[in-house]
Amino acid sequence: MTFDEAKDKFIHTWGTLATQWGINRSMAQLHALLLISPEPLATEDVMEQLQISRGNASMNLRDLMDWGLIYKQLKPGERREFFIAEKDIWKVARQVAKERRRREITPVVEVLNELKAIPADTPEAAEFHRVMEGLSNVVGFADNTLNAVIKAEENWLVGQFLKVFR
Amino acid sequence: MTFDEAKDKFIHTWGTLATQWGINRSMAQLHALLLISPEPLATEDVMEQLQISRGNASMNLRDLMDWGLIYKQLKPGERREFFIAEKDIWKVARQVAKERRRREITPVVEVLNELKAIPADTPEAAEFHRVMEGLSNVVGFADNTLNAVIKAEENWLVGQFLKVFR
DNA sequence: TTGTACTTTCAAAATATTTTGAAAGATTTA
DNA sequence: TAAATCTTTCAAAATATTTTGAAAGTACAA
Incomplete structure (x- = not known):
């Protein structure tokens, strides 16, 4: 298994599992993606990587913040918001x-x-x-x-x- | 609160809660109903008390048996099947x-x-x-x-x- | 064997949830 | 102030799940 396959498998597995726990797929996949990302990601990044709409990303990123599982991170000189997961x-x-x-x-x-x-x-x-x-x-x-x-x-x-x- | 209200509240609450846990309402309500019933109930009984269809009752009773949460009980001289919940x-x-x-x-x-x-x-x-x-x-x-x-x-x-x- | 009394199955209908995308809302820059 | 860039909102569309009910299946009795 290549690294990219492993990454996909993790994101996909986490998403599937989540539905059994009453969490929707997008939210779980967003969390998985941010968890394994060493760098903060912008909304556009996650939209592209998970192939989801802007609205979907926006709402579920907010929910993840409500859960205290991810944080907003502002980069100096950057206008848009970046997100990073709690890594502990x-x-x-x-x-x-x-x-x-x-x-x-x-x-x-x-x-x-x-x-x-x-x-x-x-x-x-x-x-x-x-x-x-x-x-x-x-x-x-x-x-x-x-x-x-x-x-x-x-x-x-x-x-x-x-x-x-x- | 009267006893009947309490009973309804319990069945209703259990059903609502279940959806958060990825269990469907009918299954949770069936379990709740059987839990508090001192007597075994037949399919017709639960259909009437919960206002659900025969097919729904049949499938979810089977699922509850798969989970090991209820048992079939046969009454001597009775053709139909009765169900009783695990009370422990x-x-x-x-x-x-x-x-x-x-x-x-x-x-x-x-x-x-x-x-x-x-x-x-x-x-x-x-x-x-x-x-x-x-x-x-x-x-x-x-x-x-x-x-x-x-x-x-x-x-x-x-x-x-x-x-x-x- | 046929009839009766039940249970199970499953395609279609109903319902609930999730996702989309365009419009409205912010916020910073020119 | 207006334009540019990004975020949020939310009604409608897409999707997923649950429920229905009629038909098929089963088992016993006459």
Whole structure:
């Protein structure tokens, strides 16, 4: 496999994978492209390399900035904006954990707390209550795990990795 | 909030959430409905309660069985099939972790291993190699975490939960 | 064997998401 | 101020996913 093939394969794989995670292909491919680029890229560059429209590039670059995964970079004497990805992969992981926690876990915790309060006064309601309690525990576990990742230092994570990996 | 409202809210919330996770609404709602139902339900029951078509119900019930989240149950003297959800929520979590690992992590690990082998003989290739190594580590961490959940006993998980939760 | 009661399949329709591209909006330069 | 260069917006088009429902399939009973 040549380097260019590897690059294409990475960008393509990341894009395919993303859809399973509810992220659209363009956003994932933009992130992949910027991740492996040693130099900042301008909008035109990414449009050409990924063959996507200006609007698409603009919107998804903004979303990536919202996620804290890429940054704008201004070059002296250059009018246009360049983009560069966060290259510390553990920081990327922490950032993703943080966002997913905020967007996905927190709202569920709130709904579950509300639903746990329903009185268990019939067999059906009792079952409902049991399920809500159980889900609260599992979601609590997920929440704590994400929190640990978010707060952890890189070394701790690598340690955990090696510990379980043996 | 009445019990029926709570039930609707749960089914609806679960369905909305699922789309963020790349699971379709019907499948998530079917799972939610069966989770809180103390009795096994027949296809007609779920069709009516969720207002979905027969084909939709049939396909998504099968998918849920593939995920190991629900079971077919035959009632003596009854011709039609009934469905019941796995009620042990920790077992559900382990099952989901197992499936996601198989479907999402394993393929990435393979691609990353392949791409790590590309020689780092230019600045661009060196950067590429660094990123692949970094991603390997993070994906390895995710893989190990999922593995721990998959293999862990309920008690261990609850322990972890309480430990971090303080 | 035929009829009945179910389940599954799958092409077409409905719906949801993503992408495009041209127009409007900024910001700097002349 | 006007022109040039770049970015953002958003309605419409393209694409992808989900859902429907009727037909085909299956299995049991008479």
